[in-house]
Each structure stands twice: as structure tokens, then as C-alpha cells.
Amino acid sequence: MNKLGEIAVAMKGITKQFPGVVALDCVTLQVRRGEVHAICGENGAGKSTLMKILSGVHQPDAGELEIAGQSVQFHSTRDAENAGVAIIHQELELVEELTVAANVFLGREPRTRFGLLNDAIARRKTEELLGLLEASISPGEMTGGLRVGDQQLVEIAKALSLHASIIVMDEPTSALTDAEAERLERTISTLRQQGCTILYISHKMDEVFRLADRITILRDGCHVCTIDKEGTTTSEVTGWMVGREITEHRFRSQQAIGTCLLEVENLCVASQDSRQSGQLHNVSFRVHAGEVLGIAGLMGAGRTEVLETIFGASPNQWQGRISLGGEPVSFTHPSDACKAGLVMVPEDRKRLGIFANLNVTENISICSLFHAMRNGLLSKQIEEDIVAEPIHQVGIKAPSLTANISELSGGNQQKCIISRWLLTKPRVLLLDDPTRGIDVGAKAELYELIETLCQNGLAVILTSSELPELLTLADRIIVMAEGRVTAEFPRDEADEKKIMAAATLA
Amino acid sequence: MKLWSSFPLHAVRKWWPSNNEWSLLVAIVLAIVFTAIVDTNHTYFFRPMESLRDIARNSAMLGIFSLGAAVVIIAGGIDLSSGSMIALSGTVCSVTMLSLAPTEMMAFKPVGSAVVLIAVLASLLTGFFVGTLHTWLITVVRLPPFIATLATLVGLRSFARAVCESSTAVLTPTKSALINVADPAFKVVRENVWFSVGTFLVLAFLTWLMLSRTVLGRHLKALGGNEQAARLAGIHTENVKWFAYCFGAMTAALAGLFYIANESVAAPVNQGRGHELNAIAAAVVGGCSLSGGVGTVQGTVLGAFFLRVVIDAVSKIIKTGADVYEGLIVGVVVVLAVTFAQGVNGLRQDRRFLPGALGLCTIPVLALLAGSLASMTTGAASGLATGFTAFIALVALRIWESRSHGKRVQVSISG
Numbered sequence: 001m002n003k004l005g006e007i008a009v010a011m012k013g014i015t016k017q018f019p020g021v022v023a024l025d026c027v028t029l030q031v032r033r034g035e036v037h038a039i040c041g042e043n044g045a046g047k048s049t050l051m052k053i054l055s056g057v058h059q060p061d062a063g064e065l066e067i068a069g070q071s072v073q074f075h076s077t078r079d080a081e082n083a084g085v086a087i088i089h090q091e092l093e094l095v096e097e098l099t100v101a102a103n104v105f106l107g108r109e110p111r112t113r114f115g116l117l118n119d120a121i122a123r124r125k126t127e128e129l130l131g132l133l134e135a136s137i138s139p140g141e142m143t144g145g146l147r148v149g150d151q152q153l154v155e156i157a158k159a160l161s162l163h164a165s166i167i168v169m170d171e172p173t174s175a176l177t178d179a180e181a182e183r184l185e186r187t188i189s190t191l192r193q194q195g196c197t198i199l200y201i202s203h204k205m206d207e208v209f210r211l212a213d214r215i216t217i218l219r220d221g222c223h224v225c226t227i228d229k230e231g232t233t234t235s236e237v238t239g240w241m242v243g244r245e246i247t248e249h250r251f252r253s254q255q256a257i258g259t260c261l262l263e264v265e266n267l268c269v270a271s272q273d274s275r276q277s278g279q280l281h282n283v284s285f286r287v288h289a290g291e292v293l294g295i296a297g298l299m300g301a302g303r304t305e306v307l308e309t310i311f312g313a314s315p316n317q318w319q320g321r322i323s324l325g326g327e328p329v330s331f332t333h334p335s336d337a338c339k340a341g342l343v344m345v346p347e348d349r350k351r352l353g354i355f356a357n358l359n360v361t362e363n364i365s366i367c368s369l370f371h372a373m374r375n376g377l378l379s380k381q382i383e384e385d386i387v388a389e390p391i392h393q394v395g396i397k398a399p400s401l402t403a404n405i406s407e408l409s410g411g412n413q414q415k416c417i418i419s420r421w422l423l424t425k426p427r428v429l430l431l432d433d434p435t436r437g438i439d440v441g442a443k444a445e446l447y448e449l450i451e452t453l454c455q456n457g458l459a460v461i462l463t464s465s466e467l468p469e470l471l472t473l474a475d476r477i478i479v480m481a482e483g484r485v486t487a488e489f490p491r492d493e494a495d496e497k498k499i500m501a502a503a504t505l506a
Numbered sequence: 507m508k509l510w511s512s513f514p515l516h517a518v519r520k521w522w523p524s525n526n527e528w529s530l531l532v533a534i535v536l537a538i539v540f541t542a543i544v545d546t547n548h549t550y551f552f553r554p555m556e557s558l559r560d561i562a563r564n565s566a567m568l569g570i571f572s573l574g575a576a577v578v579i580i581a582g583g584i585d586l587s588s589g590s591m592i593a594l595s596g597t598v599c600s601v602t603m604l605s606l607a608p609t610e611m612m613a614f615k616p617v618g619s620a621v622v623l624i625a626v627l628a629s630l631l632t633g634f635f636v637g638t639l640h641t642w643l644i645t646v647v648r649l650p651p652f653i654a655t656l657a658t659l660v661g662l663r664s665f666a667r668a669v670c671e672s673s674t675a676v677l678t679p680t681k682s683a684l685i686n687v688a689d690p691a692f693k694v695v696r697e698n699v700w701f702s703v704g705t706f707l708v709l710a711f712l713t714w715l716m717l718s719r720t721v722l723g724r725h726l727k728a729l730g731g732n733e734q735a736a737r738l739a740g741i742h743t744e745n746v747k748w749f750a751y752c753f754g755a756m757t758a759a760l761a762g763l764f765y766i767a768n769e770s771v772a773a774p775v776n777q778g779r780g781h782e783l784n785a786i787a788a789a790v791v792g793g794c795s796l797s798g799g800v801g802t803v804q805g806t807v808l809g810a811f812f813l814r815v816v817i818d819a820v821s822k823i824i825k826t827g828a829d830v831y832e833g834l835i836v837g838v839v840v841v842l843a844v845t846f847a848q849g850v851n852g853l854r855q856d857r858r859f860l861p862g863a864l865g866l867c868t869i870p871v872l873a874l875l876a877g878s879l880a881s882m883t884t885g886a887a888s889g890l891a892t893g894f895t896a897f898i899a900l901v902a903l904r905i906w907e908s909r910s911h912g913k914r915v916q917v918s919i920s921g
Binding site: 311313333334335337338344346351352353354355356357358362366367369370373377378420 | 718738
């Protein structure tokens, strides 16, 4: 049995350069066996790079790595797996077209005497592993059909099947609902009892403080400190992360609410999808000028579907009534919605939002190009003048107007997408989980931005996978479960317990 | 250790032309100078205008539909059908002339400018129809672009042959797989290279203007970069695709007119056969990314020019028909150009070119290729020598790679 307290992982003077940036600068870190060790830092602080070095994805330019006191060099993830290190990546790396069992044993498929695949064994072992994780997933299911939370569990099962003694989790809850995150937390404590060492990267401070034994803070590729959880506070840690103290965002004062801008009545969508997701049943709500309406719900509850349907971006037919500023509307394409003054910031910034091949200016001006014309041709000068205003208003930090959008941090990319829509002078702004994967400092800035926009008379609908965020920002919260609205709370009456109860109503 | 990993790269990256187009320009000049010296007839010295005219005409003809291929690729699609579209365009043009003026066509006499104009418009309209069909197959039937245009690659040529044979069967005494085109309008185009070069340059300018200075061009790039984001940003992606595929098919239709002018005949059996790949190659060599969203007109123009210069160079040096080696040259140029474009990155990640069992098996493949090429062009003895030398060199590279790889590992242990 492993002795608690002995050093499981020691990283000494790890340095890693990428072209143009020093991702890690002489980072030294010790992780004790059997502890949950949280790694905190803003985006770009080097957390993921450090973990990728530990798991053999990247090789360090300098520095030494020891596992259980033995000096090791990993040239591939396979080397790391052999040494008992497994990583669960932030972006899940599963083959969606294969079954759960096939994914768990990918690259290490059990075989029969004749060298053929032995699916029976793979399935049985997968079932055992999933049972350990309290997951009700069948090993024969297609991985692509699973919800994100379940896919995450498949990744964890994969790590367990390697008999890994050290498991790295890179922001595992960024795509999970609170219920799924809770299940993951139980899994982590089980793993810990079995003697696993867990390195845990997260932006969510409450999570870090619930789970971790010790916390390491990285900033700009440098090790700031490693500290026992008991010896510190949330604001101290966030302060170390950003290099300054962050004041907790305060509830904004109740505003005078304006006229009703968007009214949705009995919105129904019958999904063509065979799985239940994407269906809506009699969804009704209204949003007023200067108001933030929060939509809470578990993943697959229909939050995104509601926003997409209103925005005209859903492929499914819908019934019901939507009126914008008193006029009944029925958008069949996002451009119609945009013309009418209703815009949406989609949930997955990378996949649905940014154009990685275009620069900052081009990413912002894409919806307002007709205002940047001179003599029938686009004028770069006018285009840059047009985007200058929202860049200033929203506070985008970019090396230059012509910098590639990929060079910006997640928070600034999201601000670019919001600016893109602000240029079209909208009346209603739909924000689908706008702070996902964004670091603490940038989140606070986005909160302020949303508040300013509201004060200017915009109606905002906000969904979020983090309840505290909704409780901070929303004037009113509706809760959805399986395509239905199950509860509505004004802000003073809402709390996490009530919302979770409504979100889990069958 | 630090020196090893950082020194050569920074030095290389400073003098390496970061811009793909500059590298292409340098490569073109080098290829011309090399050919001028190595060619034993010294054609480039003694008959420069004639050589220039040949290269210019061929580059212009390839360039016209390469621009179409580039626009489709930038929009995130692919058009495999342009070679067949060339054949169909030529056939439609000549069949239109044949049906409007059968006696003149059969007697190799002028058909009149009105008939020529109608025939040309009919060809371009066919291009529009084909582009529309592609867009319908892709956006409504939801076929992948590769499949949709693969179907028309095969189908349109067959269709063109059928149109040619059935219309000649009705309009002329005998069924024929060819239609001769003798109208002076086409003769003028053939004899005066400025028509094709001028058309190409004007088209290139308009395409550049469209891509870099119009809303449509920006939407094309956005569509190619991220189709879902483009739709959610309110871009009517189907319409943008419609334009891209029509542009691709109509430039091929335009090129088809120059093909029949150049060869005085519409021959749907093999006119433009396989040329769709040359156009895609020109675009890719010119810096277009097959994943979409990236590419320029300048690069594509230089890419087309570079391909034709190298093909011409080889035919001058070897002095056999360029057509035999054309495919081989295009293949090698594409591999080298794209490899060099990635070159600096490849160096940085200290990539191994002959890793593991795959590397071992690649050694004889490359040596055999080099040896057989050399023996076909310069004789058996030198071919054997080349193959052997290549084999030794590759084995040496393999040994060096495995040793330096091992060394790097050791360094990182002590570092």
C-alpha cells in the first residue's frame, strides 16, 4: 500500500518554449501521493502545457521529471501511460464513431487466441469500470450519442483501465452541469481512496476549495506558490492568479425595467432526433428592456435549443408564438433575426463563433460589412474605424487590429464576438454560456459588460452552466428540464437549491 | 542544449521568405535560369519570344480555371469536375455553332460573329447550370463536395461525348466524336496569345478585387474558415456556395473555349482530361489550404505559372513530349511545394523523415523511384548509379536521424 505523503510526482525546473512565447519558465512542483492537487492560473498561465509535459504530449526543453522518485523521460503519451500517468484532456479526445468499450480500450484492444478483437472482454471490463463510476452507460453505445458529461466519464474509465496511479484532469467540469460535476466529485473522492494521485485544473474556485488538498498557482508560465487549502482563501488565490486582488462581483442594483421586448408563448419543437434532446414543450417567457433573464437547466434541458429557435438557427420546425417589440416574428435564418435586432452569441466559441482564418477586425466587422463600403468596394480604413468603437467600449485587449484572432485569450475572443453583434445595434441579446472556459479576470469584465449593456436598454437572455453566474447576473431565472419550463424565480427568491430541484424535475 | 534547439531555426526563419508568393517567384526564376543553362539547345536564349509565348499561353489556360478552383477551395469546398467541364463547354460551343450554321461549319467556313457570340454564351450558361447543379447536390441533397463533383467529373465528360455524337448524327452525315472549329474568331485567338493572357489577367484582377475588396469575398473566406459560424453570423451560406461553384464551373467553361480555339477542334473524349487536378495543384502550390478559408489570387496565378514553367523546363531538358512527364512533374511539385511551405515548422519540431518501420520501407521506394526516373531520362547506367546513391543517402539519413534523436533524449535527461 502506498504511503500517504510520499512524493508521487516531482517536476524540477521545467521549461518549455513555443515559437514566440515561453510557456513555462523553470517550474518546480511536487505532488504527494494520494492527494488532490489543484493547479490554478489564468488562461495562458501554462497549466495545460505543464500537464501535457507530465503526460508525454509535449517534451520539455529543460528540466527533470520524476515519478515515484524515478527520473523519467516521456516521448509519447504511451510512455506516460506505462509509467501510470493518464490525462483527461479539456477537449475530449474520443472517437465518436466507436462504441464506449472500443474507446476505453482504443490502442490496447483485448484480442482472442486468433488475434481477432475480443469485444466480449472489452465490454465486460468497461462495464465494471463504468460501474465504479456510478455511470449508467452501456458499453455498446456509440460514444458520439452520449452527453458531454457521460463522455467525460468514458474518458475517466479509460484512465482507470490503464491502472493509472496519477490522473490529470484538465478542466473536467467546464462542460458539465452541476449535477454531473457533483457526480465527478464523488468519483474523485473514490479514486483518492483507492490511492490515486489527482492533478486537477480548474477555473472554478469553489470546486478547487471543495476538492483539493493543496493548490499550486501558476502565472505567465512561472510557479507562484503551492499552498495548503486550509491556509488560504478564494480571493487570495485569484489574486495570485491575476497578480491583483479581485473583488467579488456585487449584485447590481435593481433597475427600472422597460417595456416587454421579447415574448415567447407556447414554443414547441418536435425534434427529428431520435434521442429526446432538442425537444421543447410549451416554453413561454418574456424579457423586458434593461433586464437579464437567466435560463438554468442541466445539459440537454433545451436551453440552447430555445435560443437557437428564437434566433432562426435551428433546423427543426417549431410552433408557438414569438413576438419582438410587440410584432409577431418568425425567423428562418439568423440574418432575419439580426435585421430585426435580435442577435445570439453561440455557446461554443471555437466551433460556432470565431473565424480562425480572419483577423480581429474582420471577425468583428463580418456582420456589418455593408457599412464599410466606399464606391461599392470594402474600405479597410472605414472598416477599422467602424470596429474601433466597440473594441474600445467592450475593452478588447489585442496586440493590433490586424492580429490573428487565435492569438487572443478566450475572454477577448468572446468580447470580439459580442462586439460583432453590438455593431448591428441589437435590441435583444442572447448569450449562450458566454463565460465557458474563460478565466476569472475576464469573467468579471464580461459581467460588467453585460451590466452596462442592460443599463443601455438592451434585453439580455443568458444561459450558463454555472449557477452562481446566473444568480449574480440575472434579474429573473427560469429553470428548464427536458424541454419544459419547470420554475421561474425573481432574483431575491432564487437560490442554488431551489434551482437544482426544479432542474431535476422529471 | 539551448543553442541546439534555438540557433538554427531563428537563423533559418530570418532569411527564409515568410511569404509563400516570394518563394514561388524565386523558384520560377531559378527554374528558368536552370533550364536556360542546362538545355543543350539553349532554346530560352535563341528563341526567347517563342518560349515565352508557349509558357504564357499554357499558363493562361491553366490559370483561368485554377482561379475557379482556388475560389471553391477558399470557400471550403472542392471542384473535381473542371476538366470535364472544359470538355462539355467546348462541345456545347461547337454544337451550338453546328446547329445554327451547319453548312458553314461542315465546309470550314466562317459562321458569323452573332453565331459565335451565342455559342460562347451558351457555353458560359452551361457552366452556370453545372455550378447550380453542384450547389444543389451539396446544399440540398447534402452530398459532400468531393462526392458531388466526383460524380460530375465522370458524368459530364460522358454527357459531353453523348451530346457530341448524337448531335453530329442528326446535323451531319456521319456520327462523330469530334467537331472541327474553323471560324476565324477562334483562329485569331489561337494565333494571338494576348487573347488568352489578357483574359487571364483581367479575370485574375477581377477575382482579386472580389476576394479582397467585396463583401462577397469576405463571406467566401468566412464560409471556408468556419461554415457554422458563418451561418450564425447571418451569412446566407447557400448563396455564397452557389456563387463559388458557379464561378468554378464558369471559369472552366471559359477555359474550354480557349481549348477548342487552341486545338481547332472540340474533342470531348480527352480535352482537359485530368486537368482539374492541375488546377487544384496550382491553387495548393499557390498557398490555398484545402481545409478552406485561406488562399490568394496572387499565389494561385504564380502557382499556375510555376507548374507550367517546370513542365516546360522538363520538356526542354529531356526533349521528349512534355505530356508524358506532366503528371509526374505536377505530383512532385505539389509534394515539394507543400513540404517547403511547412518546412520551417517541420524543422522546429525536429521531425524525423524516416521513422520506424515505415521509414525503413520508404527507403527502397524512394530509391527505386529516383533510379527508374533517372534511367528513363538519362540511360540505364546512370539510372542504376542514381538509385544506388539515393539508397545510400537515405540510409545515411535514417542512421543520422536515429542517432540525433537518441542524443536529444539524452540531453533532455541531463538538462
